[in-house]
Amino acid sequence: MRLAELSRRSGVSTATIKYYLREGLLPPGRQVNATTAEYDEGHLRRLRLVRAMMQVGRLPVAKVREVLGHVDDESLGSTIRLGAAPWALPQVPEPDEDDAWVRAARREVEALLGRLGWENAMRVSTISPAYRSLVVAVAAFRRLGYEWGAEQLAPYAELMYRTAVRDLDNLETLPPGAERVEFAVLGAILNEPALRALHRLAQEEETARRYGFE
């Protein structure tokens, strides 16, 4: 398809498409003559992905380029490629290991993973932003005087594990390779807000069931 059709089908203006091409976020089309290039379904998918990252995920151009670098790097194993997007999203700062609450929180998170038998998560614990975020959140709760640790987190972790199993089952309905990696990126950007919204709606539902609206 020509640029005009790519614009029409994607809903992205030709000026924006040209900007993405210049920034290297969209690979060039196949040049058919000096002024015309042909684009294919891969361009359409990539354009939608870039738009989701920029408009919904509000990632800066440099971050989008970083994520796409992982999406396109076929030399990486599946686990790394599928995990690239959540790792590239904005993360909490490194927890302060001199803080006694942080050290206690880390022990609780280690105990939790041991109890759950999440051996892979334990293996990546020193580099995983998710692990770090969990330590920070647990430390904040404990600092406020709440007992919040392995015991309280375990039932939540089981529910989140079942959520992750469903994520991967959904992923496997797509052909392997770039499409799955793209879907994993979108999952991190679009499905996390959907889950948070479902969780809050469920809280509203259950709160009203228990206490009514009076």
Place this chain on the structure above:
Amino acid sequence: MRLAELSRRSGVSTATIKYYLREGLLPPGRQVNATTAEYDEGHLRRLRLVRAMMQVGRLPVAKVREVLGHVDDESLGSTIRLGAAPWALPQVPEPDEDDAWVRAARREVEALLGRLGWENAMRVSTISPAYRSLVVAVAAFRRLGYEWGAEQLAPYAELMYRTAVRDLDNLETLPPGAERVEFAVLGAILNEPALRALHRLAQEEETARRYGFE
């Protein structure tokens, strides 16, 4: 306790405590003489809550004041008081009802709630920020060409409902009244990031189980 002890026990500097007092985020202590006031455990709890909202939740002072207004308003029913914090957190903009994707997404969300029998969530659907966020997220997925609607969301919704039941069970371990409302506020600010972190860790675990690290 005196100001110095309140500072020591909360880990918040006396200058910051004085700032919160001036801004009305912390109620004044009981004046014992012209220069000295006494503070109690309620002040300590409130101070921790304010700090969590400002430092972890990054809410502006005006928002913190709004949430505290709901926390303290005993004339409101439990459901409204417990829901006040998530409603005060930053929300997605109103979806554009002229957009066909938004209208389709809204139909899917309505179908989902009907299927789940979430009648209370249906009753608040026109005013709930969570409902609106879900419509926006579903519309974004569909605009990208993915079939994402009631059928795909239902299993996630069931898991989030079980998560919400646990939230409320935890809440009910605390005495009714202000303490529960405060814990609900902290749940929205601290436990949501913890759940997101657990979800991502679970994804890392399950991805590595399925595809290994090679």
